[in-house]
Amino acid sequence: MAAVVSDLVDFLNASPTAFHAVDEAKRLLKAAGFEQLSEREEWTGLQPGRKYFFTRNHSAIVAFAIGAKYVAGNGFHIIGAHTDSPCLKLKPVTKITKGGYLEVGVQTYGGGLWYTWFDRDLTIAGRVLVREKKDGVVSYGHKLVRVQEPIMRIPTLAIHLDRTISSEGLKINNQNHLVPVLGTLIKKLVEGNVPGESSGAENTKHHPLLLQLIAKEANCEVDEICDFELQLCDTQPSVVAGAMKEFIFSGRLDNLCMSFCSLKALVESTSTDHSLDHESGVRMVALFDHEEVGSDSAQGAGSPAMLDALTRITCCFNHSNSKLLEKAIQRSFLVSADMAHALHPNYMEKHEENHQPKLHGGLVIKHNANQRYATNAVTAFIFREIAERLQLPIQDFVVRNDMACGSTIGPILASGVGIRTVDIGAPQLSMHSIREMCAVDDVNYSYEHLKAYFEEFTELDNKVKVDC
Numbered sequence: 464m465a466a467v468v469s470d471l472v473d474f475l476n477a478s479p480t481a482f483h484a485v486d487e488a489k490r491l492l493k494a495a496g497f498e499q500l501s502e503r504e505e506w507t508g509l510q511p512g513r514k515y516f517f518t519r520n521h522s523a524i525v526a527f528a529i530g531a532k533y534v535a536g537n538g539f540h541i542i543g544a545h546t547d548s549p550c551l552k553l554k555p556v557t558k559i560t561k562g563g564y565l566e567v568g569v570q571t572y573g574g575g576l577w578y579t580w581f582d583r584d585l586t587i588a589g590r591v592l593v594r595e596k597k598d599g600v601v602s603y604g605h606k607l608v609r610v611q612e613p614i615m616r617i618p619t620l621a622i623h624l625d626r627t628i629s630s631e632g633l634k635i636n637n638q639n640h641l642v643p644v645l646g647t648l649i650k651k652l653v654e655g656n657v658p659g660e661s662s663g664a665e666n667t668k669h670h671p672l673l674l675q676l677i678a679k680e681a682n683c684e685v686d687e688i689c690d691f692e693l694q695l696c697d698t699q700p701s702v703v704a705g706a707m708k709e710f711i712f713s714g715r716l717d718n719l720c721m722s723f724c725s726l727k728a729l730v731e732s733t734s735t736d737h738s739l740d741h742e743s744g745v746r747m748v749a750l751f752d753h754e755e756v757g758s759d760s761a762q763g764a765g766s767p768a769m770l771d772a773l774t775r776i777t778c779c780f781n782h783s784n785s786k787l788l789e790k791a792i793q794r795s796f797l798v799s800a801d802m803a804h805a806l807h808p809n810y811m812e813k814h815e816e817n818h819q820p821k822l823h824g825g826l827v828i829k830h831n832a833n834q835r836y837a838t839n840a841v842t843a844f845i846f847r848e849i850a851e852r853l854q855l856p857i858q859d860f861v862v863r864n865d866m867a868c869g870s871t872i873g874p875i876l877a878s879g880v881g882i883r884t885v886d887i888g889a890p891q892l893s894m895h896s897i898r899e900m901c902a903v904d905d906v907n908y909s910y911e912h913l914k915a916y917f918e919e920f921t922e923l924d925n926k927v928k929v930d931c
Contacts, residue, residue, distance in 0.1 A: 467727060467910045468703060468711070468903050473639035474723045475701035475713045479588040480694055481522040481752050482607055484719055486574075486870070488524050488726055488750065492516050495730040497526055501770070509779045512739050517772075521590070521605065522546060522752040523762035525772050529923075530742025535781035538794030539773055540920045541747040541882070542725040543764065543872050544801065545754035548715040549895050551641060551695040553587070556668045556674030564672050565646040567861035569617060569695060571637055578633055578898040580695070585643060589693035591681045595663040603689060608680035613698045615643035643695060646672060675700055687800030697897050709823070709903050716891055716899040720906065721800040722750050724889075728913035745776060746917045754801070754872055764872035770880050796924065797884040798846065798916060799837060799873030800909075802901070803827035803860055805890035818861045821891040822902035825856030826912050829871075829886040837863075837873035837884035841929055846885045846916070848923060853915050855908055858890070 474491075478484035480483060497514040500506060505870045509515065509532050516526035523546065530537075551569040559566035571577065588609035595602050608778070617640075622628060635641065651672065671685070678685045701713030711720075725748045733739060738821065739746075749772070753763035773795075777788045803826075806819040814820075820827040828843050829836040848856040862868040877884040891901040915931070 467724075468906050470727065471723050471906055472701050472703060472713070475711075475719055478715065478719055479551075479609055479696040480590075480607075482548045482590045482692075483588065483609065484722065485518055485521050485524045485750070486607055488526075488722070489516070489518065490731060491686060491726060492526050495734065497528075506775050506779050506894045509666065514733055519766075519768055520752065520762040522832065523750060523768060525747065525749045525768065526746040527745050527772065527776065528739060528742075529745050529776070530721040531739045532741065532743040533631060533745060533780070534743075535784070536779050536787040536790045536794075538699050538744045538791055538796065538921075538924070539560060539747050539776075540796055540917060541749060541769070542728070542767070542798045542800055542916070543749045543751065543876060544721040544799075545718045545764070545872060546722055547573070547752050547755050548717060548719070549573030549755055551575075551577075551580060551643075553589075553691070553693045553695075553832060557673065558646060558669050559642060563648045565648060565651065565672065567645050567670070567673060569641060570645065571641065571696070572757060574781045574895055576893075576896045577635055577641055579635060580641065581619045583616070583897060584698045585615040585617070585695045586610045586613055586698050587615070587677075587710075589691060589695045590925065591677060591683075591691040591693075592689040593681055593683050594687045594689050595683075601742075605711065606681045606683075606723060608677060608691075608693075610676055610680055611698070615645055615695065617641060617643045623662075645670060672888060695824050699898070703903060710900050711906065712719065712900050714897055716901050718754070718800075720889060720891070720901060721909070724906065724909040724913055725750070725800055725922050727910050728917060731910075732914050732917040744921055747772070747774040751872060754804050758875050759874055762887060764875045767877065769876065773880075783908050792881050792905050793862050794924075795882050796842070796845070797873070797876055797880075797882045798911070798913070799869040799871050799876065799884055799886045801873075801886070802891045802894060803829060803888035803889045804894060804919060805892050807892060813863070813866070815861055815863045818859055820860050822890055822892070824858045824890060825850070825902040825905065825908045826887050827858045827860045827889065827890055830859060831868050834867070834874055835868040835870040836886035837871075838886045841927065842883050842885035845920070845923060845927060846887060849915050849919050850912055852919060853911060855912050855915075857912075900903040 500517040514528040526816040554568040624911040751764040753760040758765040889905040
């Protein structure tokens, strides 16, 4: 199982943004024999026993393997997760010059622990829309970029200039204080003009120095950059750490850890020539964007992306019966996989006494009577039964009654599609920090549990009788 952890660390290090995570997922899927589809084309050639995937906006990806015994109306066995994490994204106009400093305007994305972004060695990554000309024909494409070296920093204010910080704590104004420093005006003047600085009106939006860095990574000229979606990211790599090498220290564990384990489970559960011989359903992984901000986008879980996939697959195998999709949905099951809150040794009072997930304790089933999680007794039983069959540990989480409960894509998809859902996740600490941590054992347990879900669900679900 050491290979699973090593592969996760590699995945994390290759995925500073949702765009990069999807690109890495594509690489893994293609290497495993999955065929890429396009939502802009007809899906007329889908075949039982074959494996496929498609992307949307290059920040969401859906992969599926069709069982050899599949017929239209059979169920879909799905794991859903998300590719995005809280971060600082560059504004449409980033150019800020004040106090002799060159700064870059950013906006907060999601509910990050923004104080953890101070005094970190930061860089930028994302995608750039580039104008390309070949044989006199102009086209536009996007390129993924990542500046490897640290180029920015958000410096804290010295304690000598903020004497109340010890008594009143750090107080951050997100507009005024979360502004990274790119360079200094005096150094820019001494060094002379930066290439691209004389390119006119567009430079009122961004520092020429920043544009030159982006152009270099995109392998284009500054004036060929049409637009971009970039974000700040930490340059410190993800690592296996701790005195006993039992932890993973990394950014974006929420939720790239669950995204990777889901993909790995799908790939490995369909890796041999006969893996799908006895499968009558469709095994699927759906990784969405924009979960951290509510999922309401064309590539979020609030979109019809997953339902579109279910519809197109069902209709590909039977055009004449429009009611087969409704039948298929009622035979389907969704595992909503999003990281969970482990018990914190320094803040133990934040957990309900009887529900304290531990690191190394296995996946956590999340419950909430007010439907902030979509788990019910039936869906929890099915997921727990799979763990028991493989003798894997399993835990439960309920938020305290005097605290607000977070949510996931689970309730969104359960209510929007009508699919049975269980909310689960691997336990972690420092959620939404620039640097999070989880346990090596839980990565292995997650992979094993999710792989077993794909392999065991069809047989187990036939024994569960509800709504008879």
